Amino acid sequence: MSPAPVEVDQPGVDYGLDRELDDDVAADRPWIVLVWNDPINLMSYVSFVFQKVFGYSREKADRLMMDVHHKGRAVVSGGAREKAEMDVFRLHEHGLWATLQQDD
């Protein structure tokens, strides 16, 4: 990401001169948790897991589940890497196909 400034909400303005600062900005970028469509899991089960693991309302869980079903994947949570990894672990415990990656 060459043209500075990179992130509006970062303190100071990053003109891309300081490589270490660039790395810090990359490290701070939030992580997102994705759930991928699979042909085995029941739709009702996927929605239930979203409600149980994240405390989402039935409506929000159903909407995310339908996104997974129709678009092939959905972002279901995110945050710092440790938190995102814990969310992925809890989804794996429940048999969902989940991954985490740094947000673009």
Place this chain on the structure above:
Amino acid sequence: MFLRKRVPRALKREGDRTTILLGEEERALLVDLAEQFRSVLAADNDPDLRRLYPAAYADDAERDADYAGLVHDDLLGTRLNAVDGLIRSAAAESIDNEELAAWMQVLNGLRLLLGTRLDVSEEDEFDPQAADAPTRALLAWLGFVLEEAVESAAAGL
């Protein structure tokens, strides 16, 4: 994923518990399947178990290996505990929410294992003449029981 709707015939929410409506043969089948699931889990070398241990970092093999090393035994342990929980409560008239969670974990785990073995897709049509028809019928039956487990669990949230 696919959608099902039925009148409860396997599991039914009643107050803070779930009544088991399954007959003796169905309960025996579940226990038998749970025991087979336990053997496959414990041997831990069947490639069809891969959907039970998905990659967390799709594009970062090093981080993913760290993650797998950290969680594999935990994932295995909770599944073995769930198998024990189902087998212990399979003959009961009703189960509490914790036992219901164990049932769901075993039902879904078995479906992931069988579905991977069958290489199922969402477009599959059931062909009663196919060689794998019995396993597909079993997968569908497990889905029917799981669906009612989900309904009961959702009512208990």
